Structure formats: structure tokens, C-alpha cells
Amino acid sequence: MEEYIAKVLISREELAKRVSELGAEITRDYAGKNLLVLGILKGAVPFMSDLIREIKLPLAYDFMALSSYGASTQSSGVVRILKDLERSVEDVHILITEDIVDTGLTLQYLKANLKARNPLSIKVVTLLDKAARRQAEVFPDYNGFSIPDEFVVGYGLDFNEEYRNLPYIGVLKPEAYKFI
Numbered sequence: 001m002e003e004y005i006a007k008v009l010i011s012r013e014e015l016a017k018r019v020s021e022l023g024a025e026i027t028r029d030y031a032g033k034n035l036l037v038l039g040i041l042k043g044a045v046p047f048m049s050d051l052i053r054e055i056k057l058p059l060a061y062d063f064m065a066l067s068s069y070g071a072s073t074q075s076s077g078v079v080r081i082l083k084d085l086e087r088s089v090e091d092v093h094i095l096i097t098e099d100i101v102d103t104g105l106t107l108q109y110l111k112a113n114l115k116a117r118n119p120l121s122i123k124v125v126t127l128l129d130k131a132a133r134r135q136a137e138v139f140p141d142y143n144g145f146s147i148p149d150e151f152v153v154g155y156g157l158d159f160n161e162e163y164r165n166l167p168y169i170g171v172l173k174p175e176a177y178k179f180i
């Protein structure tokens with residue numbers, strides 16, 4: 001698997017350090033608040049799993065799975081909900097947990113959808129931010145790392161469902177693409 005990694009962009013140690021810092025910030029900001037950490041499947045799973053253990057507060061977590069309607073409508077930001085929340089959110093502060101914000105279209109749709117359910121607040125924590133590619137006016141409230149416009153894998157991020165279990169964020173060699 002690792003023979004296709006051109007370079008390590010963010011090491012395992014750097015990830016752990018930054019996730020711990022984000023957890024401390026979130027712990028300060030949400031003290032005394034009813035917090036629901038919302039993970040977006042599948043990419044956010046490793047990040048969220050590490051992050052919640054750095055948030056030293058009572059919290060609940062749940063997941064949503066979203067899928068884009070397909071290449072031709074991708075830029076419209078219309079997404080399909082494949083898995084929804086298990087209960088109403090009117091009494092909670094939602095913290096959306098994302099692996100990466102790229103164009104921002106997925107997040108824009110998700111925030112609007114959740115807003116209509118009247119939660120106490122909605123904020124976003126993302127591990128990675130590719131701000132150069134932003135199309136929608138959405139910005140994460142907490143960001144692990146700002147990264148250049150490169151296709152990255154690892155720590156939850158995939159290429160064709162592979163590489164999610166790498167413990168670091170890496171950039172793929174061009175050879176990795178030629179098999180599809």
C-alpha cells in the first residue's frame with residue numbers, strides 16, 4: 001500500500017499533537033453545553049475517534065452519511081442523505097466533524113439541512129482545509145491543517161476506498177491513479 005505514497009504531508013505525531021490542541025480548544029468552548037459531535041461517514045471516523053477522546057466533557061456522538069448526486073450535479077452541491085441522525089437536535093449544540101473541506105459544497109448543504117432542524121448552534125471542525133478550492137461561502141470554525149491543492153489520502157481519506165487506514169496524511173504517486 002505504502003509503495004504508492006509519494007510523500008508524507010502530515011505525520012502521525014503531527015496529527016496527534018494537533019488533534020489534542022483542537023480537543024483542548026473545543027473543551028474550553030463547550031463547557032456546560034449539551035454537545036453532539038456529528039461525524040460525517042466515512043472519512044471523518046479516525047479523526048473523530050481521536051478527537052472525542054481529547055474533549056474532556058460529557059458529549060454524545062452520532063453519524064450521517066452523505067453522497068453527491070453524481071458528477072454532473074456535483075457543482076450544485078445537492079447531496080443525498082444515505083444515513084440520517086437518530087434523534088431530533090433541538091436541545092443540542094452540533095459540532096460537525098469533517099475530514100476535509102474542499103469546495104465546501106457538501107458542508108453548505110449539510111449546514112442548511114441541519115439549521116432547518118433548529119439545533120442550539122452548529123459549528124464545524126475539519127481536520128484539513130483546502131481553501132484554494134472553495135466555491136461555497138462556508139468556513140470551518142476549527143481547522144487542523146490548511147493544505148495545498150493536492151489529492152491526499154490516509155487517516156480516513158481514501159482513493160477508491162483504499163488508504164483510509166494509513167496513520168498519516170500522504171500524497172499519492174501518479175502511478176496509483178493509472179489502474180482505474
Ligand code: 5GP
Pocket residue numbers: 043099100101102103104105106107150151152153157158159
Ligand atoms: P467538498 O468540500 O468539495 O464538498 O467535498 C469534500 C469531500 O470531498 C471530502 O469529505 C472528501 O470525501 C472529498 N475530498 C476532497 N478533497 C479530497 C482529497 O484531497 N482527498 C480525498 N481522499 N478526498 C477528498
